[in-house]
Amino acid sequence: MQLAELRGNSQYADRAFRALAIGAAGLVLVILGMIAVVMTRRAWPALGGSFFTSIRWSPADGIFGALPFVWGTLYTAAIALLLAVPVSLGVALFITQVAPPWLKRPMVYLVDLLAVIPSVVFGLWGVLVLSQHAGLGRSFLTAGIILAIMITPIITSLAREVIETTPASEKEAALALGATRWEMISASVLPHSKGGLVGAVMLGLGRAMGETIAAALVIGSALGQVTLNPFASGNSMPAVIANEWGEADASHKAALIALAVTLFVITITVNLIATTIVQRSMKRSRGV
Amino acid sequence: MKKLIAFCTLAALCAAGCGKKKDEGSGAAPAADDKAVPAKPAESGQVSLNASGSTFQKPYQEIAIEGFTKSHKGVTINYGGGGSGKGRQDLADQVVDFAGADSPYKDADLAKNKGGDVLYFPILLGAITISYNLDGVDKLQLSPATIAKIFQRDIKKWNDKDIAADNPGAKLPDADIVVAHRSDGSGTTDNFTKYLDKTAKDVWRLKSGSTVEWPADTQAGNGNPGVAQIVKSTKGAVGYVDLSDAKASGLHFASIKNQAGKYVEPSSDTASAAGAGIEVKDNLLFSALDPQGDAAYPITYQSWVIAYAKQSDATKGAALKSYIRYLVTEGQSQLKSLDFAALPKNLADKAVAQIDKIQVPGAQ
Numbered sequence: 001m002q003l004a005e006l007r008g009n010s011q012y013a014d015r016a017f018r019a020l021a022i023g024a025a026g027l028v029l030v031i032l033g034m035i036a037v038v039m040t041r042r043a044w045p046a047l048g049g050s051f052f053t054s055i056r057w058s059p060a061d062g063i064f065g066a067l068p069f070v071w072g073t074l075y076t077a078a079i080a081l082l083l084a085v086p087v088s089l090g091v092a093l094f095i096t097q098v099a100p101p102w103l104k105r106p107m108v109y110l111v112d113l114l115a116v117i118p119s120v121v122f123g124l125w126g127v128l129v130l131s132q133h134a135g136l137g138r139s140f141l142t143a144g145i146i147l148a149i150m151i152t153p154i155i156t157s158l159a160r161e162v163i164e165t166t167p168a169s170e171k172e173a174a175l176a177l178g179a180t181r182w183e184m185i186s187a188s189v190l191p192h193s194k195g196g197l198v199g200a201v202m203l204g205l206g207r208a209m210g211e212t213i214a215a216a217l218v219i220g221s222a223l224g225q226v227t228l229n230p231f232a233s234g235n236s237m238p239a240v241i242a243n244e245w246g247e248a249d250a251s252h253k254a255a256l257i258a259l260a261v262t263l264f265v266i267t268i269t270v271n272l273i274a275t276t277i278v279q280r281s282m283k284r285s286r287g288v
Numbered sequence: 289m290k291k292l293i294a295f296c297t298l299a300a301l302c303a304a305g306c307g308k309k310k311d312e313g314s315g316a317a318p319a320a321d322d323k324a325v326p327a328k329p330a331e332s333g334q335v336s337l338n339a340s341g342s343t344f345q346k347p348y349q350e351i352a353i354e355g356f357t358k359s360h361k362g363v364t365i366n367y368g369g370g371g372s373g374k375g376r377q378d379l380a381d382q383v384v385d386f387a388g389a390d391s392p393y394k395d396a397d398l399a400k401n402k403g404g405d406v407l408y409f410p411i412l413l414g415a416i417t418i419s420y421n422l423d424g425v426d427k428l429q430l431s432p433a434t435i436a437k438i439f440q441r442d443i444k445k446w447n448d449k450d451i452a453a454d455n456p457g458a459k460l461p462d463a464d465i466v467v468a469h470r471s472d473g474s475g476t477t478d479n480f481t482k483y484l485d486k487t488a489k490d491v492w493r494l495k496s497g498s499t500v501e502w503p504a505d506t507q508a509g510n511g512n513p514g515v516a517q518i519v520k521s522t523k524g525a526v527g528y529v530d531l532s533d534a535k536a537s538g539l540h541f542a543s544i545k546n547q548a549g550k551y552v553e554p555s556s557d558t559a560s561a562a563g564a565g566i567e568v569k570d571n572l573l574f575s576a577l578d579p580q581g582d583a584a585y586p587i588t589y590q591s592w593v594i595a596y597a598k599q600s601d602a603t604k605g606a607a608l609k610s611y612i613r614y615l616v617t618e619g620q621s622q623l624k625s626l627d628f629a630a631l632p633k634n635l636a637d638k639a640v641a642q643i644d645k646i647q648v649p650g651a652q
Contacts, residue, residue: 056501057501058495058500058501059497059498059499059500060494060495060496060497060500060501061495132521137507138507138508216471216510217510220507220508221471221508222502222504222505222506222508223501223502223504224501224504225504232504233504233505233507233508243471243472243473243499243510244472244473244498244499245473246370246371246373246374246472246473247371247372247373247472247473247474247475247478247498247499248373248473248498248499249373249394249397250397252499
């Protein structure tokens with residue numbers, strides 16, 4: 001009797017939970033879809049043929065070419081990854097494999113502390129120290145360095161957690177076979193955590209591409225720059241949006257929204273690629 | 289549950305604290321008790337006006353609000369800044385009671401204003417300086433065509449023959465010119481480029497607007513202080529900066545050749561002189577750029593307060609009218625200390641006369 005009552009109740013609870021869970025999951029999709037639809041609609045007038053190919057951005061003439069900004073976003077993010085990934089992986093390996101136990105906690109704490117510094121502080125520091133004292137000017141490189149510092153804690157803490165999931169048995173097996181510490185890391189730790197590490201790097205990439213204020217302050221806001229020269233001033237999509245929105249008229253606003261849509265699409269693509277890589281490598285490591 | 293209560297308390301505390309801070313910022317400290325009912329024109333005659341827009345006129349708004357609310361207890365005014373474009377948009381959407389702007393609505397956008405016809409009240413004039421950083425050169429003279437060539441990178445050295453021609457007898461160093469401009473969309477850029485478009489028509493190629501196509505080998509800073517900072521810290525730099533920021537940063541600035549052919553230094557007085565030589569339309573729209581008169585500084589621009597002609601709330605409308613009156617009369621004497629220029633008398637009179645066009649329900 002009691003059991004039956006209990007069952008009856010739990011059935012309702014179960015249904016309610018199901019509805020709640022589905023609703024929550026659906027809500028995320030709806031929000032994402034609404035953002036995409038509304039933004040694309042408002043960006044539509046600007047998404048003409050030359051939007052992605054023209055290097056001219058001239059509100060006075062009504063010509064809006066996004067190519068230099070797309071380039072600036074990708075180039076600074078690439079510089080940031082180039083600088084941040086080796087450092088982050090090094091720190092993560094140090095914390096998990098090398099550091100004496102008493103140093104682990106303070107190191108983790110320090111790295112996490114980097115993550116909570118507001119981006120505008122990084123930006124101002126970049127302007128005052130990197131641009132002026134270090135003489136780097138406002139350039140792709142300055143922006144790349146700032147972004148690298150900003151994404152290091154994210155990549156590090158994710159990488160650390162991934163690396164820590166390596167089973168002790170695998171590490172001990174390698175050591176038992178006479179492997180040195182580096183051989184143990186390269187033979188058992190890295191292969192085991194490859195998928196997770198790629199995911200960590202991709203998340204860092206997403207953050208680097210979307211970073212607005214710090215980039216806007218140090219990138220130089222130069223137009224028409226599609227160049228590999230890291231010391232040249234340039235511009236990135238989020239920086240342009242932040243800088244020009246306030247005084248933009250209708251067609252200019254549409255072009256800025258089109259930039260936002262472009263950024264949105266690129267970020268989603270990067271994340272999809274990251275997920276695919278992670279899943280594939282997880283499958284592989286399970287299969288072996 | 290405990291956590292929730294703690295959170296709510298915290299939120300409430302924060303809200304109270306933040307509210308207080310805002311009031312201090314807008315200079316309405318004595319009216320601290322009114323805060324409990326902010327937006328309601330309550331029976332006691334309390335009213336609050338909200339505004340946003342031009343950052344150029346913000347220093348004046350802040351001082352004027354302080355002065356006005358001292359004599360008008362119960363009135364709270366918040367001026368939010370955010371740029372002329374934001375001010376015009378906010379007023380069009382009726383989320384503010386008035387807007388500050390350095391340039392008027394475009395004709396095509398007027399129809400989108402939800403509250404009907406708008407009125408423009410000029411409140412101040414100000415000078416845009418050509419500030420520079422050049423060792424050993426304390427005095428510099430520039431003509432419009434030379435400025436245009438410098439800012440579009442036709443001239444890249446300080447001892448160029450065009451600059452030398454503007455400065456007979458001066459010793460100019462063989463130094464590279466570094467051009468600094470705004471990275472953000474700005475009314476200052478709009479007026480500066482309009483000035484060049486007007487006075488150096490044959491030379492200037494970048495057209496005009498709140499953002500223009502600056503050459504790639506130039507530097508950009510955020511806001512007037514950002515440009516001032518580049519000029520201050522870079523040898524050979526030149527940039528356009530409004531007078532108060534240029535003075536605050538201790539920059540040198542050039543004398544500019546005006547319509548009468550005289551080289552005039554930017555100052556509160558020469559900007560005022562510019563106001564005397566301008567043509568004003570019936571709706572009080574005008575441009576102070578490139579005015580007539582020997583003493584007029586040519587790169588002078590203006591800022592308006594924009595409000596709807598038809599006010600729907602009697603208390604608010606009355607407060608708005610008396611505040612605008614303060615801005616164009618009593619408040620004008622404060623402008624000089626802020627390195628702005630007061631309106632010339634005839635323009636101030638027209639602005640006062642126009643206040644009567646604001647219709648308030650119940651009045652008349």
